[in-house]
Amino acid sequence: MRTTVGIIGAGPAGLLLARLLHNAGIESVVLESRDRAYVEHRQRAGILEQGTVDVLRAAGAGERMDREGLRHDGIELRFQGRRHRVDFPGLTGGSSVMVYAQTEVCKDLIALQLKEGGPLLFEAEALEVEGVEGDRPRIRFTYEGREDVLECDYVVGCDGFWGVARNAVPADLSRVFERTYPFGWLGILADVPPSHDELVYARHDRGFALLSMRSPTVSRLYLQVPEGTDAEAWGDEEIWDELERRFETEDGWQLRRGPITAKSVTPMRSYVHEPMRHGRLFLAGDAAHIVPPTGAKGLNLAVGDVVTFARALVRLRDTGSAELLDTYSATCLRRVWQAERFSYDMTTMLHRAPEATPFEDRLQLARLERVVGSRAAETDLADGYTGFPLD
Template sequence: MRTKVAIIGSGPSGLLLGQLLTEAAIDNVVLDRVGKDYILGRVRAGVLEEGTVGLMDQAKSGAHMHAAGLPHHGFSLAFDGRDHRIDLYSLTGGKRVVVYGQTELTRDLMEHREASGALTVYDAANVTPHDFDGASPYLTYDKNGITHRLDCDFIAGCDGFHGASRKAVPQGAIRTFEKVYPFGWLGILADVAPVSHELIYANHPRGFALCSMRSETRSRYYIQCSLDEKVEDWSDARFWDELRWRLPENHAEAMVTAPSFAKSIAPLRSFVAEPIRFGRLFLVGDAAHIVPPTGAKGLNLAASDVFYLSNALIEFYGHRSEAGIDAYSQKALARVWKAVRFSWWMTTIMHRFPNTDDFGQRLQEAELDYLVQSPAASTSLAENYVGLPY
């Protein structure tokens, strides 16, 4: 079998890239080691920058997002018992974010891909890139006990942090940068109305908390926890009590609780690989970089990678120009590092670190107070949160 672009991974980045290429009449095949049900069973972030929303529209997959997504014109920063709203819309000249679950976005892209007739191979085991340093790359994979070969012009590695794409790169050809944070996020999902119609980021001496949502009737809440915590030690009652501790009184009193139907602990890390182009193999999304979820950048960074790569491939097939391909790694990483910085900064000012004493807590509160009082500082926060331009 042969295609123009072989895409490893059917998460949002792989499906979005595939659909943008399909809309541009560029043949592509998506492969994934797991099945559709497993992919759609994963619960991930859901705050979309305007650039991500625009790419979904360009891929002709944004109709349900516009119907069911929740436009947010601001969010709240809570600290020292106070609550301050960051007005994204006014600070950025009319920009906003849209809250829309990654599972729903993935389903939209899957359904549109199936309707367009483009090929996705699920349950493809041992996917391996070959000869991507030359002019004739190809993939091998196993399915139903048979080894298959997929010849192609280019390979897009959209298969996540633990995927095969980055592992296929020779060790000396890649450099990685990493910071592992000394805490995690304990998160729950509950079918209950959110405590606020916009997100709340809370700094508290007991640790960070985040009040988010997936819809007007489904809430997603997080609290900072140590990495040695176990999910089974956290009853729903204990979680709700701890969350209330960390919120300003008005939100704590307004919160409505319900039994959770999902509960997990996620470690936090910052990770970047350089470069992210190796001959005819390109790394995209989590295969290339990871950010802590504090700044809501993970999915959006994957989308910005897709923007640069899809434009480069469309330029190659439309004009036989390799300029975009040659510039992909540099352009994508320039934006990645700015988002990595923002996510690191948000994480450092909002969380309680093991060495954070009372002095450190006061410094965080002073920085947050300056942040919300200074129009210039608030504007910088808002510009980064809604997403820097591509």
């Protein structure tokens, strides 16, 4: 097989890149190790930044998002029983976010790719990326019981942290920055309308809690739990009782309960691999960086990466200039590190560390008081949450 861009991974990054290249008249082939049903149903992120929403609309992938997604103009911070709303449009000049699950983004992009785009091969497992230092890189992969080779001009690794693309970057050229947190998120899906019309981030002495949603009838909620917790060790009523404790307010706000349909534990870590480019290999999304979910940045960072790559390749084709390709890693990493900073700040401000001292507890509360008491600090949070520029 031969194409211009070989894309490993059919998550939102790989699928969106294929769509952007198709719209620009550039050929691509997408290889995905899992089957279509798995890709369309794995639960992941659900918050789209303003820039991500704009990109999906411009790519022709925003129709169902605009019809079924939930625009949110703010979040609520909750601590010491008090409630404070952060008004995104009022603080940022009009930006907002969209609640629209990653599963739905993938469904939309898969449908478009299969209808209009280039080859999208499910159950095609990439084995190795070769020759990235030359002008004809190759992806060795298995498909339908046989091994094959995809020859291309460029390879974009959108295959996540455990994928093979990053292994093609020589170890002596790689630098890794990471932090593992001593807690995770116990997340549930529940068949009950959300108890609030916007996301609620609660800091409590017993630990963090987040109220989110997937639709007007399905709630998504999270509890901070110790690292390594087994989700099944928590009973349904035990989960609801703990959520009620952590969301409790002075004004008597009530949490709606309903049947829990799924529960899982998400580990918390920060990770960055530098560089994000080696030769004709470009890393995007979780293959290059991971953020704790507190800042709602993972999917949005992946979108920024592939938008940067697509623009660079179009520039090369139209002008002959490789400048944007050559600066791909530096351009992406500027945005990545700002998102890492924001996610770290949100995580450490809202989660109680297992060995936290009274001094550290007071500092957390002081940081929250600063946000709710200073328009400058509140604006910084709103700017970070709604998204850093894609250019």
